[in-house]
Amino acid sequence: MADPRVAVFPGSFDPLTSGHEDIVRRALAIADRVVVAVAHAPTQSKKGMFGVEERVEMIRETFAGEPRVEAAEFQGLLVDYLPRVGATVVVRGVRTVADWEYELQMAMMNRRLAPAVETVFLAPAPEHAFVSGTLVRQVAALGGDVSPFVPAPVLRRIRAAMASPGANRP
Ligand code: PNS
DSSP states (O other), X not given: OOOOOEEEEXXXXXXXXXXXXXXXXXXXXXXXXXXXXXXXXXXXXXXXXXXXXXXXXXXXXXXXXXXXXXXXXXXXXXXXXXXXXXXXXXXXXXXXXXXXXHHHHHHHHHHHHOTTOEEEEEOXXXXXXXXXXXHHHHHHHTTOOOTTTSOXXXXXXXXXXXXXXXXXXX
16 A cells, blocks of 8 residues: 655744645645644744644644644754654645735755645635635734634633733733
């Protein structure tokens, strides 16, 4: 039997949104296993809401019923992490044309660094096209209802974070 095809879906996932969830479920159609990999802060420019471990836990909870999805964290270069989980495919979601420039740059850089790695771009369902972790953080911090934009385990954590004094807000 051929080796299982493992795809890594990397990102900051702060937090995982319904758009990310949609991309993961689509990725299962082209990969046997999908590793949703949270990048550590030094590679991220954006200010965070949740710590890396909490982001991983929320991903784990969201896909608790899907044995082909696992949640992980990684430090350093994505292309160095891929062989550790036996992956040769990177999955990224592209929502809008604005996403495309950044995504193509990253895909080309990753290809120069690791020529055997292919990046696959998946389009989310249109209702997720405007949803991003950044906007979810903003709306939540300002008291808006983010329930349509995040999976239930993420919503629970956001509500808890907002209810606790001194919460890490954007
Ligand atoms: O969700 P994001 O913030 O758009 O994800 C960006 C991410 C984590 C995929 C990117 O920053 C990344 O791959 N970081 C790991 C470090 C690395 O390999 N950088 C070079 C990529 S071209």
